[in-house]
Amino acid sequence: MLAVGVLLMAANTIANVVGRFAFGESLFFAEELNRLLIILITFAGISYAARQGRHIRMSAIYDTLPPRPRKALMIVISIVTALLMFALCYYAVGYIETQASRGRVLPALSIPVWITLVWAPVGFFMTGAQYALTAVKNIVEKDIYLSTNVLEGYDDDEMEV
Amino acid sequence: MALTIFSIMIILLLLGFPMMIPLIVGAGVGFYQMMNGFGQMETMVQQFMAGIRPASLIAVPLFIFAADIMTRGQSANRLIDMVMAFTGHIKGGLAVSTAAACTMFGAVSGSTQATVVAIGSPLRPRMLKAGYKDSFVLALIVNASDIAFLIPPSIGMIIYGVVSNTSIAELFIAGIGPGLLILVLFSIYSIIYAYRNDVPTEARTGWGDRLRAVREALWPLGFPVIIIGGIYGGVFSPTEAAAACVLYAIILEFIVFRSMNAAAIYETAKSTGLITAVVFILVAAGAAFSWIISFAQIPQQVLTAIGITEMGPIGVLFVISIAFFIGCMFVDPIVVILVMVPIFAPVVKSVGLDPVLVGAIITLQVAIGSATPPFGCDIFTAIAVFKRPYVEVIRGTPPFIVILLGVSVAMIFFPQIALFLRDLAFGY
Amino acid sequence: ADTWRYAFEEALEEVQGKYAQKFKEEIEANSDHEIQLFPFGTLGESVDTMEQAQAGILQFVDQSPGFTGALIPEAQVFFVPYLLPQDNESLFKFFRDSKAIHELFPPLYAEQGLELLSMFPEGEVCMTTQEPVHSPEDLNEVKFRVMTNPLLVESYKAFGATPTPLPWGEVYGAMQTGIIQGQENPRFFLESTKMYEVTDVITCIGHNNFTTAVMANKDFYDGLGEEDQQLIQNAADAAFEYILDYQVALGDESFEKIKEAKPEIEINILSEEERKPFMATSASVEEAFIGMTGDKGAEILAQMKADLEAASK
Numbered sequence: 071m072l073a074v075g076v077l078l079m080a081a082n083t084i085a086n087v088v089g090r091f092a093f094g095e096s097l098f099f100a101e102e103l104n105r106l107l108i109i110l111i112t113f114a115g116i117s118y119a120a121r122q123g124r125h126i127r128m129s130a131i132y133d134t135l136p137p138r139p140r141k142a143l144m145i146v147i148s149i150v151t152a153l154l155m156f157a158l159c160y161y162a163v164g165y166i167e168t169q170a171s172r173g174r175v176l177p178a179l180s181i182p183v184w185i186t187l188v189w190a191p192v193g194f195f196m197t198g199a200q201y202a203l204t205a206v207k208n209i210v211e212k213d214i215y216l217s218t219n220v221l222e223g224y225d226d227d228e229m230e231v
Numbered sequence: 232m233a234l235t236i237f238s239i240m241i242i243l244l245l246l247g248f249p250m251m252i253p254l255i256v257g258a259g260v261g262f263y264q265m266m267n268g269f270g271q272m273e274t275m276v277q278q279f280m281a282g283i284r285p286a287s288l289i290a291v292p293l294f295i296f297a298a299d300i301m302t303r304g305q306s307a308n309r310l311i312d313m314v315m316a317f318t319g320h321i322k323g324g325l326a327v328s329t330a331a332a333c334t335m336f337g338a339v340s341g342s343t344q345a346t347v348v349a350i351g352s353p354l355r356p357r358m359l360k361a362g363y364k365d366s367f368v369l370a371l372i373v374n375a376s377d378i379a380f381l382i383p384p385s386i387g388m389i390i391y392g393v394v395s396n397t398s399i400a401e402l403f404i405a406g407i408g409p410g411l412l413i414l415v416l417f418s419i420y421s422i423i424y425a426y427r428n429d430v431p432t433e434a435r436t437g438w439g440d441r442l443r444a445v446r447e448a449l450w451p452l453g454f455p456v457i458i459i460g461g462i463y464g465g466v467f468s469p470t471e472a473a474a475a476c477v478l479y480a481i482i483l484e485f486i487v488f489r490s491m492n493a494a495a496i497y498e499t500a501k502s503t504g505l506i507t508a509v510v511f512i513l514v515a516a517g518a519a520f521s522w523i524i525s526f527a528q529i530p531q532q533v534l535t536a537i538g539i540t541e542m543g544p545i546g547v548l549f550v551i552s553i554a555f556f557i558g559c560m561f562v563d564p565i566v567v568i569l570v571m572v573p574i575f576a577p578v579v580k581s582v583g584l585d586p587v588l589v590g591a592i593i594t595l596q597v598a599i600g601s602a603t604p605p606f607g608c609d610i611f612t613a614i615a616v617f618k619r620p621y622v623e624v625i626r627g628t629p630p631f632i633v634i635l636l637g638v639s640v641a642m643i644f645f646p647q648i649a650l651f652l653r654d655l656a657f658g659y
Numbered sequence: 660a661d662t663w664r665y666a667f668e669e670a671l672e673e674v675q676g677k678y679a680q681k682f683k684e685e686i687e688a689n690s691d692h693e694i695q696l697f698p699f700g701t702l703g704e705s706v707d708t709m710e711q712a713q714a715g716i717l718q719f720v721d722q723s724p725g726f727t728g729a730l731i732p733e734a735q736v737f738f739v740p741y742l743l744p745q746d747n748e749s750l751f752k753f754f755r756d757s758k759a760i761h762e763l764f765p766p767l768y769a770e771q772g773l774e775l776l777s778m779f780p781e782g783e784v785c786m787t788t789q790e791p792v793h794s795p796e797d798l799n800e801v802k803f804r805v806m807t808n809p810l811l812v813e814s815y816k817a818f819g820a821t822p823t824p825l826p827w828g829e830v831y832g833a834m835q836t837g838i839i840q841g842q843e844n845p846r847f848f849l850e851s852t853k854m855y856e857v858t859d860v861i862t863c864i865g866h867n868n869f870t871t872a873v874m875a876n877k878d879f880y881d882g883l884g885e886e887d888q889q890l891i892q893n894a895a896d897a898a899f900e901y902i903l904d905y906q907v908a909l910g911d912e913s914f915e916k917i918k919e920a921k922p923e924i925e926i927n928i929l930s931e932e933e934r935k936p937f938m939a940t941s942a943s944v945e946e947a948f949i950g951m952t953g954d955k956g957a958e959i960l961a962q963m964k965a966d967l968e969a970a971s972k
């Protein structure tokens with residue numbers, strides 16, 4: 071989904087240029103489509119990033135703690151983050167309901183605005199679930215986990231994702 | 232209220248929460264206090280979505296994608312080999328080339344984040360191999376990318392020009408002087424760094440090898456042609472140039488060099504998506520946070536408390552510099568310009584300051600703020616792309632910040648740094 | 660005493676900002692309420708502030724009816740060319756007396772939770788281009804930046820140009836490098852956004868006058884006592900009368916400033932005769948408007964035309 075979003079965005083933008091030059095016609099929906107894709111990429115991406123333990127954080131103080139309190143802190147961080155993500159999911163659903171009730175429509179694509187937003191609550195929920203699972207994993211297992219499938223410590227293979 | 236919010240945010244940040252959490256909690260507390268409860272949290276979600284709406288943001292993932300393909304394939308290396316063939320024997324040559332490349336790419340792309348990725352991804356491994364320390368390399372990339380704000384075209388200057396009713400053409404020209412001055416100072420620092428740390432140089436390359444390196448780089452040299460020629464030639468907008476680079480990179484690596492297959496390109500797209508998401512969720516949360524700061528009229532309160540109306544021109548310029556610098560440490564630069572320029576406008580007028588000078592100074596502060604902890608967008612981008620810890624990314628920053636602040640102070644006392652070219656071009 | 664918040668789509672010293680300042684002045688002079696002003700961008704874009712007003716976070720909001728199309732399709736009637744008077748006297752009369760504005764639109768805004776307080780003109784919309792424009796033929800092959808609105812696209816197609824969508828932030832740069840060769844905006848905006856720096860010719864064909872609607876959140880407004888409602892109406896009326904003359908003067912002043920900053924600029928106010936071929940194209944845009952809005956739209960269009968006629972007498 072994530073990769074497809076990025077590829078579509080590139081294709082859509084190029085198509086607009088080609089359209090303008092080859093056919094003298096711009097694609098009026100290009101900007102709206104990109105807007106829709108950027109929402110998809112962002113919200114599909116945050117849960118993927120959560121699973122990979124790639125969300126940006128400042129770990130300087132955290133890193134200096136001994137293992138036990140560090141593990142406890144990681145559990146607290148995961149639980150609080152999960153709860154906030156679920157809360158945002160809830161409010162995002164509310165926001166979409168409000169949008170749907172007003173019936174706003176994208177001028178060029180003429181699809182309802184609320185449809186473009188559905189990735190937001192999904193992304194918040196999936197991200198919250200990832201952090202909740204991280205908390206569980208840290209409680210159950212002996213090691214400290216940054217995310218459900220990443221152990222603590224930055225890897226050296228830094229150019230790979 | 233402001234003090235409570237900022238304290239909570241700093242504590243959460245230091246504890247090691249994901250960076251979006253301090254921003255979300257900061258915004259959430261602000262909403263709770265201003266709206267007397269959780270009744271209006273939907274507007275917070277609205278601002279999340281508004282934060283990632285600007286059309287100019289699209290260029291960021293596209294440039295990331297193009298740079299990622301170039302780096303994983305052969306294009307980037309061939310280009311760098313060519314640069315090295317000419318500058319490898321000079322002490323600090325690679326660092327100076329990196330700074331210059333950041334300035335040039337930033338100038339045309341207009342996006343500091345895209346610059347961090349596009350120039351940083353290929354050049355960082357090479358600089359590490361050449362013997363530069365990572366802390367220096369990261370700080371150089373992040374700070375040199377911010378020169379992009381000052382060299383035209385600059386979206387920050389366009390917005391300042393519209394909000395303050397100042398000539399955008401004059402602003403563009405006024406940005407060039409300080410931008411080049413910073414590049415020169417960064418270069419001098421890089422050379423000093425290279426001598427002090429005795430970064431090794433390579434043997435001087437003969438003209439035969441140089442020619443060979445240029446020939447190897449012929450295909451990839453199409454990238455600067457697409458970007459610079461395309462944008463200045465009126466073929467593309469910067470965003471479209473980014474998409475064209477993606478297409479060209481895929482053609483080169485997939486068809487010409489055959490260095491990547493479809494699966495590798497798909498993987499690269501996925502990685503681009505991840506980096507984009509990690510940075511954009513912070514842009515989104517930052518938008519919600521700056522909305523509530525703006526709604527609560529906190530900048531107005533703070534500035535009234537300082538007593539700005541009593542000051543002379545130099546004092547006003549100092550307050551402006553500090554206010555924009557601090558503002559941009561926490562909030563998206565564009566929002567800072569939109570919110571604070573109107574607040575300062577009456578004072579700027581009453582003490583008779585040249586709005587073009589003020590614009591150049593503000594743009595510089597915006598640039599510095601984006602590269603400055605805690606919430607600098609370019610720092611986030613560097614962390615996401617290079618997978619290095621926060622502290623490591625900012626460790627080498629202080630000398631660069633000192634240079635940037637030095638230029639800021641110099642601009643206040645010697646406005647000609649900004650206005651010389653403007654006066655020349657417009658015959659004032 | 661309450662604090663009311665008012666967001667608008669322009670800078671403090673532009674037309675909407677001036678209206679808002681006058682409105683604030685009137686309210687604060689005649690009551691102990693306070694108004695906080697939020698210029699463009701400080702609380703988000705136009706769509707954002709509109710939603711915030713509907714949610715009741717903002718008490719007052721400005722939005723050009725053209726932009727309200729996603730919410731109230733009929734409001735896009737203001738994009739149909741040549742529906743507003745081209746001379747100032749008739750224009751003022753139109754905005755004071757229009758039945759469409761004062762009777763047909765308020766219920767449509769009420770359905771969206773908004774009390775329509777006023778609609779006012781911001782100034783004649785003119786084009787800036789690289790080459791002189793005296794007839795639709797001169798717009799042939801010109802890539803003309805328009806907002807992503809079907810009616811504007813239709814209008815410029817009918818004028819003979821190639822409508823090209825572009826985010827506003829990219830327009831200045833795109834004009835400089837030549838991706839596009841034309842754009843339109845109200846007179847004062849051509850000056851404040853420095854569009855004249857990157858184009859050589861300004862052409863006014865009298866096809867439109869940029870219009871703005873001032874709205875209050877309906878629940879807020881209905882919940883007020885009669886005295887406060889009257890206070891708001893009086894302030895809106897005072898600001899409306901003030902802005903009518905102000906925007907005309909500002910438009911003239913802007914052109915003077917442009918001439919001063921760029922003496923070689925060519926400003927062409929097309930004659931009645933030259934405007935005719937442009938006016939002849941409006942039928943296709945009207946058709947598109949009715950296609951989008953159905954019977955209700957047709958009723959409003961007919962009323963606008965009747966109002967135009969009445970104002971021009």
Ligand code: NA
Pocket residue numbers: 337338339340341342378379380381382383384385386
């Ligand atoms: Na730039």
Ligand code: NA
Pocket residue numbers: 559560561562600601602603606607608
């Ligand atoms: Na910052």
